[in-house]
Amino acid sequence: MIGAATFFDGYTVIAIAYAMPVLAKEWSLTPGQIGLILSAGYLGQLFGALFFGWLAERIGRMKVLTFTILLFVAMDVACLFASGAVAMMAFRFIQGIGTGGEVPVASAYVNELIGSKKRGRFFLLYEVMFLLGLVGAGIIGYFLVPVYGWKVMFAVGLVPAALLIPLRFFLFESPRWLASKGRVEEADRIVSRLEQSVIKSGKTLAPVVEMPMAARPNAAQGWRELFKGMYFKRSLVIWAMWFGSYMVANGLITWLPTLYRQHFHLPLETSLAYGFMTSAAGVVAAVICALLIDKVGRRRWYIGALFCAAIPLGLLAATGATTPLQILMMAGLGYAMLQTVTFSLYLYSAELFPTRLRALGTGIGSAWLRLGSAMGPLVVGVAISGAGVHYVFGTFAIVLLITGCITALFAIETKGRVLEELSP
Template identity: 60%
Template sequence: MTTYAAGGPNAAANANAALLARLERIPVTRRLSLIRIIIGTATFFDAYTVLVIAFAMPKLVTEWQLTPVWVGAILSAGYVGQFIGAILFGWLAERIGRLPTLLITIVLFVSMDVACLFAWSGASMLVFRFLQGIGTGGEVPVASAYINEFVGARKRGRFFLLYEVIFPVGLLFAGLAGYFLVPAFGWRALFVVGLIPAVLMIPLRMLMPESPRWLAAKGRFDKADQVVSMLEREAVKEGKPLPEPVAAPVDAQPTAASNWRELFRGIYRKRTLMIWGLWITVYLVNNGLVTWLPTLYQQVFKLPLQTSLLYGWITSAVGVVASIVCALSIDKVGRKRWYGIAFLAGTVPLVILAALGATTATQVVVLAPIAYAILQTIAFSLYLYSAELYPTRLRAVGTGFGSAWLRAASSAGPLLVGFVVADLGIRYVFAAFAVVTLLGAVVTMRYAVETKGRVLEELSP
């Protein structure tokens, strides 16, 4: 036990409150920006890895003679693995720390990227993508908890979402890589590019400190103090303003052990079920759209491979633009209001597509990206919102559980499209997606909690 906690629970709570007060007023320094860049690099390639199979798939359909059901199964396999990874690594991050867990996830998804290079059939690709998904599923929720724990309430949304916007940029890059590399070099070139994080991330992680909030939650106040003191010294050295600490809300159980069952007790039960509903609805639609569209353009509308890939890239591109707008605005608008409006607005182009019948590629390439872009502002910012809903002892595991439903919904989306296209036709895909999106709006307006501008410990005692 450290000297801070020697006086018992009250001393530990007071030490934690003092530490948080110091941390809340630290400005964005070069160190914090560097952390965002390093973690962002891993997240960039996580996003790239998630989507790259969609741009390889039109080629694999021809090479391996895949049926629509096989296509849906392969696209879904990675998300099933991500479901497991999100829960597993969220739990692990609460026990061994954010940084060791991030390293494990990166090594796992990079090693499986190598395995995908040597896939020889639909079955082998399905297995490798499932295993790779375990690593990719764990990286983003743990990274989200880690970054949230460094930044004060007033600047948390903007700082975090300017990191998180790298995820849709990674999706965009996957589209560009698919467009230029697949026709010239084949689908394996896409997985070669995915090896870059192995070169970049492992040495750069040495520059990142462990989360001071996690250290304090484990009773390691001396280590937490060292991290906060380092950030304070760097702020002063850079000439940044460093106001006097303002008393932060006191966590009555700052060193309490993490227990996943607490997610379903007290105020956290309603929050947990609410955030699960948001993850499921928005990702069932968005990942169903973005992973299937390149194949739909080629198989349903008989467009050339390169045109199909270009149209798929357009969807990712408008998603990036919408995400940047959200990152710059959500601290002013608020989470609950933004999500409610976005869900309702995203329903409109899906309803129009269903009404028109989605009979031409033009209808789809105009309206589907609009729906995707609007909903992407919710999808990419849910990691911010999830991390705000839980205390430090539950943050990684709560975000992991929530994003596990992202993976489950993302797995269901491509399967849904595959079965509906094969049995009913494309218009009914958009009709089903419109119903799901409307359900997301109802969950938001009835149950969402506003977190804008509030200290994490105030939100989650």
């Protein structure tokens, strides 16, 4: 059920990219206006990640998830009636607040329900739902936008309202969060129900693993604890990874369809198809990552992916990025490798923080995602207007090399370790 919400979150985030080739022509948008519209949603997501991450630590995961889903669906309706660039920017900004709050809170919730042995594989297969949302947007864009226009992208986004709100009543609050708030009896009832379902299916429960109780820090610290002790270093590292990887990934994926259309003057169908192929390559790479990351380890995978993704982007900068096919091949390869980092950082973030800080730490971390995602399209718009396409890829390659160095120097390994052991 949470995966279904995450699917439509991914769809909503990228829908504007497939509407933009038509919008840009219909509204006679400049490259600067295009960049602002694409970035508005990500700026909203920054505020949503910060606020709803904080709120989820106080009122619970499920209440926040329900509200954020309603918010981004409501703004889908508003986008259908946008009459110009300013209105679309405003609606996408508010919609971003909802999508920015849903993903980090959902990630904290799902992480808190998974055991340590195969946490990476299980969680990342769930996260693939977000990437499938990106691909779903590409399919809708390719087949329907040329026929029905840009509004069809937002009309399809109304589906989650019909599906997810009734399903909300079948979900339960996170037992880890309940226990952290002293509501132990409620947490025990939920866990007992889950255990009984395992026994009824004919399986045997694993032995209980007892963890020593760590001294609970002063609850009044709140977000300040992220800047103290071992969590300070972890916060800085994950922020750098969020910012660098998403600046490049979303800078590429949101601009490529419009780049093919306006810079290389490809037909609309071809531009949308190339954008879809890049998203699909990211999904394939992400599934491979999900199946292997528990064996390879988080830190080793991230270092390799960041450095390897910089290579094809650097080659595009060096060769001039002169043909759309060249960009499709090289940018698609770089994006696919980078996608294994971006989609799995919610797993890594949730592993770095304790239950009392998990939604907040993940939310603040993903706020840097939003800032990076907002800067990516702006960098592309400015570079194309003033310098040239190849400078975009050179800038992105440098960002990835810097992010890879930070990861290699400061990231820790988390695979196979219980959450309470990692983060007391």
